[in-house]
Amino acid sequence: MPAATCPEPTPAERARSVLSAAGSLTVTTHGHRVELIGLHTVDAAARLLLQNPPDAFLAAELAVAPQGDLAALVEFTDVAPVAVRERVRARLTLGGWLTALGPKAVVFHPARAVLTDADGTSVIGLDELTLAAPDPLATHEAEMLARLDAAHADTVAPLARLLPARQRLGATDVRPLRLDRHGLVLRLEAPASHLDVRLPFAAPATHPGEAVRQIHALLAQATARPRRRRLPTRS
Incomplete structure (x- = not known):
């Protein structure tokens, strides 16, 4: 984008x-x-x-x-x-x-x-x-990212479908790297490199509850898309 x-x-x-x-x-x-x-x-x-x-x-x-x-x-x-x-x-x-x-x-x-x-x-x-003001999610980000990562197979991996195929090329895993009021940043990991890509929210989140709803909205968009090449799921 x-x-x-x-x-x-x-x-x-x-x-x-x-x-x-x-x-x-x-x-x-x-x-x-x-x-x-x-x-x-x-x-x-x-x-x-x-x-x-x-x-x-x-x-x-x-x-x-x-x-x-x-x-x-x-x-x-x-x-x-x-x-x-x-x-x-x-x-x-x-x-x-x-x-x-x-x-x-x-x-x-x-x-x-x-x-x-x-x-x-x-x-x-x-x-x-x-x-400047700190992001409204700053003090909640660590816990929210940890929860996202724990739900990797159900949440993070499907979100990668929203990324262009050229960005996913060669990636072996996808992880949540950063979260702020504007969106979620995913890290696409390859054997010897990585790429950080932002998934923007439809509107800025003003508190953690809104961010959760925005992530669910992104997930709904992702799961509605046909599957192509699937990234491996971590055990």
């Missing part, structure tokens, strides 16, 4: 979705690099509230930082919840500075973001990042 009729999230929206759904991040300052798991929240302005790790190194660095600001990079890795080849879907790096917020927390103020995914690298300004 032509790109003009197949909308996708903007890089800024993708970045906000990564921020919304991520459970871990890596903070790099001049003197340290540490991974924080389950120790951050994101506010409406895309600022990150970071809880100090047990060694409290961030607070120690901030205590001696000029004017109380500490330059830092914060990195996120977006990994597909389904076990596919090359599971990293995107990497998001935020540049900005840290300031203290009480004795046990710091705030990261982003100045810009760099998103790298299959479409390339996009530099996102602070205004874009602040104005």
